[in-house]
Amino acid sequence: xxxxxxxxxxxxxxEFVRQGEQxxxxxxxxxxxxxxxxxxxxxxxPPDSPAIGVEVxxxxxxxxxxxxxxxxxxxxxxxxxxxxxxxxxxxxxxxKLVPSVTEAGLVAASAMTRLPGAERDDVSLYxxxxxxxxxxxxxxxxHQQGLVHGACHTYVGEEAIATAVCAHLTIKDTVWSTHxxxxxxxxxxxxxxxxxxxxxxxxxxxxxxxxxxxHLFKPEVGLMGTSGIVGPCIxxxxxxxxxxxxxxxxxxxxxxxxxxxxxxxxxHEGLNLAAVWNLPVIFVCENNQYATEVPYATVSKQPxxxxxxDGYGMPGVVVDGNDVRAVxxxxxxxxxxxxxxxxPTLIEAKTYRTRAHSEGMRDAGYRSVxxxxxxxxRCPIRHxxxxxxxxxxxxxxxxxxIDHEIEEEARDAIAFATASGWPDASTAADHVVGWKAGELxxxxxx
Amino acid sequence: MTVETxxxxxxxxxxxxxxxxxxxxxxxxxxxxxxxxxxxxxVGQGIGERGGNFNTTLGLYEKYGPARLRDVPITxxxxxxxxxxxxxxxxxxxxxxxxxxxxxxxLGELINQTSKLRYMTHGRVKVPIVLRGCFxxxxxxxxxxxxxxxxxxxxxxxxxxxxxxxxADAKGLLKMAIRTxxxxxxxxxxxxxxxxxxxSDDPDLLIPFGVASVRRHLAGHGKRLTVVAxxxxxxxxxxxxxxxxxxxxxxEVIDPRTIAPLDIGTIIESVRRTGRLLIVDEDYAPCGIGxxxxxxxxxxxxxxxxxxxxxxxxxxxHVPYSPPLEAQVAISISQIDDAIRQAVHx
Ligand SMILES: Cc1ncc(C[n+]2csc(CCOP(=O)(O)OP(=O)(O)O)c2C)c(N)n1
Ligand SMILES: [Mg+2]
Numbered sequence: 001x002x003x004x005x006x007x008x009x010x011x012x013x014x015e016f017v018r019q020g021e022q023x024x025x026x027x028x029x030x031x032x033x034x035x036x037x038x039x040x041x042x043x044x045x046p047p048d049s050p051a052i053g054v055e056v057x058x059x060x061x062x063x064x065x066x067x068x069x070x071x072x073x074x075x076x077x078x079x080x081x082x083x084x085x086x087x088x089x090x091x092x093x094x095x096k097l098v099p100s101v102t103e104a105g106l107v108a109a110s111a112m113t114r115l116p117g118a119e120r121d122d123v124s125l126y127x128x129x130x131x132x133x134x135x136x137x138x139x140x141x142x143h144q145q146g147l148v149h150g151a152c153h154t155y156v157g158e159e160a161i162a163t164a165v166c167a168h169l170t171i172k173d174t175v176w177s178t179h180x181x182x183x184x185x186x187x188x189x190x191x192x193x194x195x196x197x198x199x200x201x202x203x204x205x206x207x208x209x210x211x212x213x214x215h216l217f218k219p220e221v222g223l224m225g226t227s228g229i230v231g232p233c234i235x236x237x238x239x240x241x242x243x244x245x246x247x248x249x250x251x252x253x254x255x256x257x258x259x260x261x262x263x264x265x266x267x268h269e270g271l272n273l274a275a276v277w278n279l280p281v282i283f284v285c286e287n288n289q290y291a292t293e294v295p296y297a298t299v300s301k302q303p304x305x306x307x308x309x310d311g312y313g314m315p316g317v318v319v320d321g322n323d324v325r326a327v328x329x330x331x332x333x334x335x336x337x338x339x340x341x342x343x344p345t346l347i348e349a350k351t352y353r354t355r356a357h358s359e360g361m362r363d364a365g366y367r368s369v370x371x372x373x374x375x376x377x378r379c380p381i382r383h384x385x386x387x388x389x390x391x392x393x394x395x396x397x398x399x400x401x402i403d404h405e406i407e408e409e410a411r412d413a414i415a416f417a418t419a420s421g422w423p424d425a426s427t428a429a430d431h432v433v434g435w436k437a438g439e440l441x442x443x444x445x446x
Numbered sequence: 447m448t449v450e451t452x453x454x455x456x457x458x459x460x461x462x463x464x465x466x467x468x469x470x471x472x473x474x475x476x477x478x479x480x481x482x483x484x485x486x487x488x489v490g491q492g493i494g495e496r497g498g499n500f501n502t503t504l505g506l507y508e509k510y511g512p513a514r515l516r517d518v519p520i521t522x523x524x525x526x527x528x529x530x531x532x533x534x535x536x537x538x539x540x541x542x543x544x545x546x547x548x549x550x551x552x553l554g555e556l557i558n559q560t561s562k563l564r565y566m567t568h569g570r571v572k573v574p575i576v577l578r579g580c581f582x583x584x585x586x587x588x589x590x591x592x593x594x595x596x597x598x599x600x601x602x603x604x605x606x607x608x609x610x611x612x613x614a615d616a617k618g619l620l621k622m623a624i625r626t627x628x629x630x631x632x633x634x635x636x637x638x639x640x641x642x643x644x645x646s647d648d649p650d651l652l653i654p655f656g657v658a659s660v661r662r663h664l665a666g667h668g669k670r671l672t673v674v675a676x677x678x679x680x681x682x683x684x685x686x687x688x689x690x691x692x693x694x695x696x697x698e699v700i701d702p703r704t705i706a707p708l709d710i711g712t713i714i715e716s717v718r719r720t721g722r723l724l725i726v727d728e729d730y731a732p733c734g735i736g737x738x739x740x741x742x743x744x745x746x747x748x749x750x751x752x753x754x755x756x757x758x759x760x761x762x763x764h765v766p767y768s769p770p771l772e773a774q775v776a777i778s779i780s781q782i783d784d785a786i787r788q789a790v791h792x
Pocket of ligand 2: 152258259260286287288291292
C-alpha cells in the first residue's frame with residue numbers, strides 16, 4: 001500500500017474520541033480499513049485535510065486528536081467536553097463571540113461580532129409583534145367577559161423578544177417558557193385559534209383544554225411548554241440541549257423566563273450545567289423589572305441579570321427588549337453560537353409589561369402611572385413602525401394592511417374558540433401514563 | 447424496529463443463566479440496554495470512571511464514554527430537570543442518585559414536570575426516565591442516608607415505583623424501566639446489593655409492572671396467613687416462614703415487586719385462601735403501602751377476612767446512627783416472628 005483515500009470519517013470535528021474507538025475508514029488498493037484512535041482527544045480535521053475519495057500518499061496528515069485546551073483554542077465546536085478526559089488540559093475560556101455586559105448597561109447590538117446568517121425580515125417581525133399584541137388584547141377582553149378561566153398573564157409590551165428570538169428557530173428547535181407564555185407560543189407556531197381555544201378551555205386548544213393560559217404545548221412545532229411554576233423551563237431547555245448534544249441532531253433550545261426566575265435555584269443549576277457541557281441553549285431573561293409587584297432592584301443587588309453569566313463562564317448580553325432589531329441581532333449571534341457547538345448564551349432583554357401582572361389584578365401602588373406611560377411610549381411595535389416609515393423602505397399602507405389582517409385573525413380566533421366544543425369529560429384521566437399494568441413494552445431501538 | 451419481549455414467567459430456555467449479585471444483575475441489565483439503544487445515558491455523582499458508589503455502573507464508562515456516563519455536579523434539582531427536558535426531546539436518561547435521600551432536592555421538578563408532561567401535552571410528549579437509588583436502614587448510615595420515601599411517589603399519578611427483591615427482578619425490572627416511555631422510580635435496598643441469585647442472560651427478558659410474585663406457596667397444612675413483604679423484607683419474611691412452619695404456621699409470601707402499579711388481585715387471591723393478612727414494610731406505617739393494601743383488601747375482599755389486617759413497620763422516628771439505636775428503629779427478626787404469630791393467632 002502506497003496510497004489511500006478517506007471513505008468516511010466516523011467522528012466529527014470537535015467530537016471527543018476515546019483511545020481504541022474507530023475514527024475513520026480508509027480505502028487502500030487492497031481493502032477498506034477501519035482506523036482506530038491511538039490516543040484519546042478531540043478530533044480536528046484541518047481545512048487542508050484531503051477530501052473524501054481523494055487519493056493521497058502514505059504519511060499525509062488527515063487530522064489530529066487535541067487536548068481540550070488546544071481544541072478550544074482552535075475554535076473547534078467541542079461537543080460534550082469530557083471533564084475526565086485523560087490528558088485533558090485545564091479548561092480554557094471559550095472564545096467569546098459576543099461581548100459581555102458593558103458598564104453602560106445596554107450593549108448596542110450592532111456592535112456585536114457579525115456572523116453570516118439569514119437576512120432580517122422587518123415586515124415579518126412587525127407582523128408577528130402585531131399578532132401577539134392583538135391576540136393578547138382580544139384574550140384580555142375575553143377574560144373580562146369570563147370566557148377565559150383562571151389566571152391570564154399577557155405579554156403586552158414585551159412582544160419584540162419572543163418575535164425576534166423565534167425568528168431564528170426552526171420547528172425542530174425547542175422553546176420552554178413561563179406563565180407569561182402566550183407570545184412565545186404564537187411566535188413558535190401555535191395558531192391564534194389554538195391559543196384562544198386553549199384559554200377558553202376547549203378541545204381544539206393546543207393542549208386539548210388541559211392546560212389553559214399557563215400550560216400551552218405544541219411539541220409538533222417545538223413549543224415544549226409554558227409553565228405554571230417559575231424556573232423549571234431553564235432546566236428543561238438545558239436537557240433539550242443535552243439531547244441535541246448526545247444525538248447530534250443540530251437543534252437548539254431556548255428558555256424564556258422573567259427577572260423573578262433569575263433568583264430561583266433553577267437559574268443557577270441550569271446555567272452551570274449548560275455552560276460546563278457546552279450545550280446548545282439560549283437563555284432569554286425578560287427583565288420587565290417586576291416579579292408580580294416586587295421590583296427587581298429589591299431582590300437582586302446586581303442590576304443586570306446578564307452579568308451573572310460571567311459566573312458560569314458563558315457570554316451574557318443586555319439588549320433593549322423593546323427594540324426588535326436589537327433582540328434579533330443578539331439572538332442571531334446566540335443561536336449561531338449554539339448551533340456551531342460553542343455553547344450557551346444568556347440574553348437579558350430589558351423590557352416592561354404595560355398591563356397588570358395577571359388580567360383582573362390590581363396594578364396600582366407598586367408602580368406609577370408615569371412609569372407605565374413612559375414604557376407605553378416605548379412600545380416596540382410603534383418603534384419599529386416609526387423606523388420603517390423613516391427609512392422609507394416599507395410603505396405605511398403595507399403596515400396598515402397587516403394591522404387589519406391581524407385584527408381579523410384575532411377576531412377569527414375568538415370566534416373559533418367560542419364555537420369550539422368542550423373536551424369530553426370522560427377523557428380527564430387519559431394520558432397519565434403510556435404503560436399498562438401487566439404488559440410488556442417492545443420499545444424503539446436507535 | 448419493535449423488539450419482541452418475553453415475560454419473565456416464560457424465559458427462553460435456549461438462553462443460559464448465571465449466578466450473580468443483585469448489583470451485578472442490575473448492571474448487566476443496564477449494560478444490555480445501553481448497548482441496544484444509544485439514546486440512553488446515565489447521570490450521577492461518581493457513576494463515570496469510578497463506576498458508581500454502589501458499583502451500579504462499574505465498567506460501563508470504558509464502554510460508553512463520558513457523554514453516556516455523565517458525572518454531574520451536586521445539583522440534584524438541576525440534573526433531574528435537565529434529564530426531564532432530555533427525555534422529552536428524544537433521549538432516555540437514567541438518573542443514579544446513589545442514596546435515594548438526595549432525590550428530595552428534586553421533588554418539585556419530579557412532581558410538577560417529570561410526572562405531568564405527558565398528561566399536560568395530551569400524550570404528545572413522553573418522558574422516558576429512570577430515577578434509581580439505594581434506600582433503607584442499615585450500616586449506621588444515619589438520618590440523611592437511610593430513608594425510603596417510596597409512598598410519596600405511589601401517592602401521585604404518573605410514576606411507576608419498582609422495588610425489586612431479587613437479582614433476577616433487579617435486572618428484569620430495570621430493563622423494563624429503561625424501555626418504558628414514562629418515569630420509573632427504581633429503588634434498591636442497600637441490604638440486598640450483595641445478595642446472590644440466578645439471573646437469565648436473555649437480553650429481552652423483562653418483568654412487567656404490576657405483576658406480584660408469590661415467593662412462597664401454602665404447604666397445605668397448619669394455620670394460614672398471607673404476608674405481603676416489600677423489598678428487603680421479602681427474604682426476611684421467607685426465612686421466618688420456614689422457621690415458623692415448625693409451629694404449625696403456613697405462610698404464603700407475596701412480593702408486589704412494584705407498588706405503583708400495585709397488583710392487588712394477587713394479594714386478594716391469596717387472602718381468599720388464607721383469610722389473614724400481614725404487611726411487612728420497613729418504611730413508616732402512616733399513609734404507607736401497608737395502609738393502602740389494607741384499605742383495598744377491606745374494600746374489595748372484606749368477606750374473605752377472618753381477622754383484622756396487621757402491619758409491621760419500622761419505628762415512626764428518624765433514623766439514628768449508633769448501631770444499638772439504629773437496630774431499635776429497624777424491623778428485627780424476632781419482631782417478624784412475633785408479628786406472624788400474632789396475625790395467625792390473634
Ligand atoms: C415556584 C413559583 N413560585 C411562585 C409562583 C407565583 N408566581 C407566578 S408569576 C410570579 C412572578 C414571576 O416574575 P417574573 O419571573 O419576573 O416573570 P413576569 O411575571 O414578570 O413575567 C410569581 C411569584 C410560581 N408560579 N412559581
Ligand atoms: Mg418580571
